[in-house]
Amino acid sequence: MIYFIYLLFILSIFLSIFKKKIGYALSAITSIIFVYYGITIGNIYGYFFIISGLVWLFSSIFSIFYDTYGRWLSPLFITSILGMTIALTARTYIEFLAGWEIMTIPAYAIIGLNRKLDSPAFIFMGFGELSTILIFAGFIYAYTTSNSFYFTALDTYIPLIVVTFGFMIKMGIFPFLVTEWLPIAHGNSPANASAILSATMTLVAAYGIVKMMLLSPDIPILGYILMGIGGFSVFFGALYAYISEHVKGLLAFSTIENNGAILSAIGVYMTYPTKTIAEFALDVIVTFAFAHSIAKTGLFMISGTVEGEALSKLKIIRNKLGEIGGILLASSMSGLLPNIGGVATWSLLESLFMEAYILHSTLSSISIITGSVIAMGEGFASAAMIKFISYTQVFKGITGKSAKITIFSIIGFVILILGSLSYLLFRNFIYGVPSLGIPNGFIIISEYSSGKIFGDISPFYVLILIVVFSLLTLGIFGKPKVRKTNTWNNGIKPREEYTAFAFANNIRLMLSKLLRTEIKRDSLETSTDIFWKVMYYIAKKYVIFSRLLARSYMNSSISWYIIYMILAFILITILVVIL
Amino acid sequence: MRRLIGQLGKFCLYSDTYFEGTCPHIENEEIANSPYGAFNFTYGPSAGGLFESVGIDINTFGEYIRNIKVNPNYKKREIRILDKSIEDAILYIERINAAFSASHVISFLSAIDKISESDIDSDVLNLRILQIEMERIRNNLFVIERLVESAGFQVPLYQLQYLIENVNRKIGKLFGHRYFFGVNSLRKININDPKVDFTGIEREFKTIYEDIIENRIFIDRLQGNGIIKDERSIGPAARAAGFYYDARIEDEFLPYKDFDFKISTYNSADAFGRLIVRSEEIFESLRIISQIKVKSKEYKIKVNDGEGIGRVESPSGDLAYFVKVNNGKVVNIDLLSPSSINIELFSKSMVKNIFTDFPFNWESFGIWISEVGVRFI
Numbered sequence: 001m002i003y004f005i006y007l008l009f010i011l012s013i014f015l016s017i018f019k020k021k022i023g024y025a026l027s028a029i030t031s032i033i034f035v036y037y038g039i040t041i042g043n044i045y046g047y048f049f050i051i052s053g054l055v056w057l058f059s060s061i062f063s064i065f066y067d068t069y070g071r072w073l074s075p076l077f078i079t080s081i082l083g084m085t086i087a088l089t090a091r092t093y094i095e096f097l098a099g100w101e102i103m104t105i106p107a108y109a110i111i112g113l114n115r116k117l118d119s120p121a122f123i124f125m126g127f128g129e130l131s132t133i134l135i136f137a138g139f140i141y142a143y144t145t146s147n148s149f150y151f152t153a154l155d156t157y158i159p160l161i162v163v164t165f166g167f168m169i170k171m172g173i174f175p176f177l178v179t180e181w182l183p184i185a186h187g188n189s190p191a192n193a194s195a196i197l198s199a200t201m202t203l204v205a206a207y208g209i210v211k212m213m214l215l216s217p218d219i220p221i222l223g224y225i226l227m228g229i230g231g232f233s234v235f236f237g238a239l240y241a242y243i244s245e246h247v248k249g250l251l252a253f254s255t256i257e258n259n260g261a262i263l264s265a266i267g268v269y270m271t272y273p274t275k276t277i278a279e280f281a282l283d284v285i286v287t288f289a290f291a292h293s294i295a296k297t298g299l300f301m302i303s304g305t306v307e308g309e310a311l312s313k314l315k316i317i318r319n320k321l322g323e324i325g326g327i328l329l330a331s332s333m334s335g336l337l338p339n340i341g342g343v344a345t346w347s348l349l350e351s352l353f354m355e356a357y358i359l360h361s362t363l364s365s366i367s368i369i370t371g372s373v374i375a376m377g378e379g380f381a382s383a384a385m386i387k388f389i390s391y392t393q394v395f396k397g398i399t400g401k402s403a404k405i406t407i408f409s410i411i412g413f414v415i416l417i418l419g420s421l422s423y424l425l426f427r428n429f430i431y432g433v434p435s436l437g438i439p440n441g442f443i444i445i446s447e448y449s450s451g452k453i454f455g456d457i458s459p460f461y462v463l464i465l466i467v468v469f470s471l472l473t474l475g476i477f478g479k480p481k482v483r484k485t486n487t488w489n490n491g492i493k494p495r496e497e498y499t500a501f502a503f504a505n506n507i508r509l510m511l512s513k514l515l516r517t518e519i520k521r522d523s524l525e526t527s528t529d530i531f532w533k534v535m536y537y538i539a540k541k542y543v544i545f546s547r548l549l550a551r552s553y554m555n556s557s558i559s560w561y562i563i564y565m566i567l568a569f570i571l572i573t574i575l576v577v578i579l
Numbered sequence: 580m581r582r583l584i585g586q587l588g589k590f591c592l593y594s595d596t597y598f599e600g601t602c603p604h605i606e607n608e609e610i611a612n613s614p615y616g617a618f619n620f621t622y623g624p625s626a627g628g629l630f631e632s633v634g635i636d637i638n639t640f641g642e643y644i645r646n647i648k649v650n651p652n653y654k655k656r657e658i659r660i661l662d663k664s665i666e667d668a669i670l671y672i673e674r675i676n677a678a679f680s681a682s683h684v685i686s687f688l689s690a691i692d693k694i695s696e697s698d699i700d701s702d703v704l705n706l707r708i709l710q711i712e713m714e715r716i717r718n719n720l721f722v723i724e725r726l727v728e729s730a731g732f733q734v735p736l737y738q739l740q741y742l743i744e745n746v747n748r749k750i751g752k753l754f755g756h757r758y759f760f761g762v763n764s765l766r767k768i769n770i771n772d773p774k775v776d777f778t779g780i781e782r783e784f785k786t787i788y789e790d791i792i793e794n795r796i797f798i799d800r801l802q803g804n805g806i807i808k809d810e811r812s813i814g815p816a817a818r819a820a821g822f823y824y825d826a827r828i829e830d831e832f833l834p835y836k837d838f839d840f841k842i843s844t845y846n847s848a849d850a851f852g853r854l855i856v857r858s859e860e861i862f863e864s865l866r867i868i869s870q871i872k873v874k875s876k877e878y879k880i881k882v883n884d885g886e887g888i889g890r891v892e893s894p895s896g897d898l899a900y901f902v903k904v905n906n907g908k909v910v911n912i913d914l915l916s917p918s919s920i921n922i923e924l925f926s927k928s929m930v931k932n933i934f935t936d937f938p939f940n941w942e943s944f945g946i947w948i949s950e951v952g953v954r955f956i
Contacts, residue, residue, distance in 0.1 A: 490622075490625050490634075492624070495621070496619060496620050497618055498618065498641070499617075499641065501641060502642070505641030505643060509642055509643055509933065
């Protein structure tokens with residue numbers, strides 16, 4: 001069946017060269033088949049297929065109406081999807097790497113072809129290839145120890161460590177912190193491409209870590225490191241998303257935040273004090289990936305309906321696609337039940353705190369601090385999403401007519417149902433409380449070992465309560481009487497417009513030391529990504545150092561070259577002996 | 580040291596003299612363009628937290644204030660006073676700003692005194708000092724009450740309101756009117772009951788004052804808020820910045836030098852400094868009042884033709900009138916209100932502040948819009 005899917009995607013690529021709408025349509029149909037394929041798999045990897053397939057389905061349909069970028073965007077877009085499909089379904093390291101590159105190179109071309117600047121495409125490619133080198137190195141090592149190109153169980157954790165850092169680069173978490181490479185790259189591509197770059201390309205990277213993790217021996221120390229890095233990325237990703245003014249850049253930072261959460265969940269799995277928590281953490285990874293991917297697709301759908309890049313100066317073209325995007329986005333609002341995003345955040349925090357509870361040692365502090373940092377980050381993340389949806393769908397673009405909401409209400413309801421059905425992702429943790437009127441299978445219970453309950457939620461119950469109380473209110477008080485009046489603005493004509501920039505300015509001022517907020521007369525107030533700044537500084541220093549070294553020692557002197565060769569020989573000999 | 584006070588009609592008023600012409604102008608840092616993310620936000624003219632109608636246009640990035648413009652013209656008033664007799668004019672002037680009624684009338688009368696031939700009895704002058712100092716006590720209490728109200732501190736708010744009411748009642752009992760209406764004329768200062776005692780005020784205020792300045796939450800809102808160290812500042816705003824500016828010692832027409840008191844100063848130049856200065860001035864005013872022997876006084880001022888300038892230290896700083904009299908009637912009159920100067924100082928001090936600081940800083944200047952948008956016709 002998978003070869004049939006490959007074939008359909010290849011056919012879509014060719015068709016899209018001549019008639020892009022047909023190509024996108026076939027891509028959407030193939031994505032549905034891929035979702036079905038994922039359902040038939042019946043293991044954790046199947047979830048990744050389902051999530052990816054849904055994202056491709058939404059973004060392919062969106063592309064039919066969105067793509068006005070000439071003839072090459074559609075084949076490149078579908079080729080990248082094909083690459084992801086190959087990577088996700090790869091049985092061997094070689095297949096994975098082939099898929100990985102088929103995924104990456106068209107994305108580079110998309111960013112390059114639609115460039116306003118040269119740098120974003122190069123930045124994307126630079127980081128993409130750095131990621132490939134590490135994954136390649138890890139796979140080579142895995143091959144040398146297992147003597148097989150197939151993904152099989154390994155007896156060393158070194159490949160896992162190496163590929164994890166390779167995949168983390170692709171997830172935008174490099175160098176172990178937040179940097180701007182992903183926002184720069186994703187922010188400079190068309191919205192449909194940004195959607196798959198942000199939602200599924202990073203998902204493939206998360207999938208890669210999970211796959212290698214499940215094949216490798218336990219390495220708790222890596223788990224703690226990933227947990228910490230993940231928490232850090234959640235906080236800073238969300239913080240930079242909140243203060244970002246670039247429409248797609250904000251979303252890319254949000255992607256880093258989500259990937260940080262996934263990484264923390266991976267960390268919980270690796271450090272698992274009990275099998276139950278590890279199992280729960282796997283479900284968390286999937287739930288977060290699900291919430292992130294669906295929401296990010298919606299977000300990029302909105303970003304495709306706006307003109308301009310700066311949030312405070314957007315021209316909004318209000319249409320149905322954007323509204324559907326808004327509803328998809330709402331599905332991932334972290335911390336809000338019954339959204340799936342709420343379920344994901346709750347379950348991640350539960351897994352971290354359960355770990356702390358079970359460990360009951362100084363190591364507990366790592367998961368407690370990570371959990372606290374993630375909770376703070378999720379606050380910023382929700383605020384960032386509220387800012388984004390407010391300035392793209394609520395405040396602007398309203399032409400005076402009330403929106404026709406029927407169809408969108410239905411979709412919104414479906415999204416809530418999706419959130420409520422997140423039970424399905426926690427197959428071994430769903431129960432019921434008949435005494436409270438919650439039948440079996442409608443409450444998610446976090447357990448640190450079999451039968452030991454830590455916490456529970458019931459998104460479906462929340463949904464039912466919302467519906468029941470809404471209907472009750474409607475039944476008792478009838479249809480709300482709406483009165484419309486002109487805004488009273490202290491007796492003067494309203495002329496203010498609270499900008500998106502102002503929305504986040506409180507944090508720019510409060511965290512000015514961290515964000516390096518500069519207030520200049522007659523100019524922008526800016527905030528800097530200090531990590532990017534440090535990286536840039538190190539890179540500049542490295543260039544100066546290299547130049548100095550080249551001039552001092554690599555000066556065409558034969559004797560120096562002989563010394564280099566001898567040193568290199570000794571070093572390689574030592575490495576071979578050690579490894 | 581000569582200091583510039585402000586434009587009084589056709590004159591530029593200094594601390595020791597005045598010149599015909601426009602005062603030297605200092606270019607304010609006008610921020611013409613509106614950079615990315617900045618927008619204009621209008622507060623007022625009628626909004627919660629504002630005591631009077633005033634339009635405040637704020638150019639901001641959000642929270643951080645880039646520029647601010649105060650428009651007092653929502654409370655613009657034209658007062659028909661020209662060609663009125665001095666006695667009638669007093670009735671209008673004392674109603675321009677009831678909170679500063681005594682300061683306005685005494686400043687106006689000082690101008691009349693300067694162009695008259697009469698020697699003013701020192702008892703009369705002392706009674707004028709008494710009125711101004713009582714007005715200072717009440718106003719400073721009011722400013723502090725507005726500050727604690729901005730912080731949402733209900734207990735000191737009601738304590739101060741009670742104290743203000745107490746002061747009002749004492750003023751009413753002493754002079755026959757809580758806002759000094761009808762107290763001053765060209766013939767006498769009306770004294771109703773000279774036996775009114777103010778000593779209890781000092782004790783009660785001391786308790787409240789000590790409590791509020793020990794409250795970290797409260798003083799955090801004031802310290803560093805609205806810093807303005809400007810040589811052109813006046814009143815408590817100047818003295819909070821360490822400037823030894825006070826019309827009570829610069830203008831000798833009212834015999835303040837006969838009394839034992841000190842000019843309160845502070846060096847923080849912020850809203851907290853202005854609170855300290857105003858509070859200390861309450862104690863100093865009470866000291867001055869305790870030295871005045873209150874008795875009813877009748878007198879007669881013969882009004883000549885001519886022009887003159889009268890100046891007093893109102894609770895918020897220099898207040899001056901230019902008056903020209905012909906045939907016993909006011910033919911020209913100009914007002915330099917402290918609030919018009921304080922509005923400029925406030926506007927400068929708000930730049931680089933944040934929204935949350937706004938009410939505290941605004942109240943700390945003790946601005947009365949009612950005395951700014953006045954035009955005499």
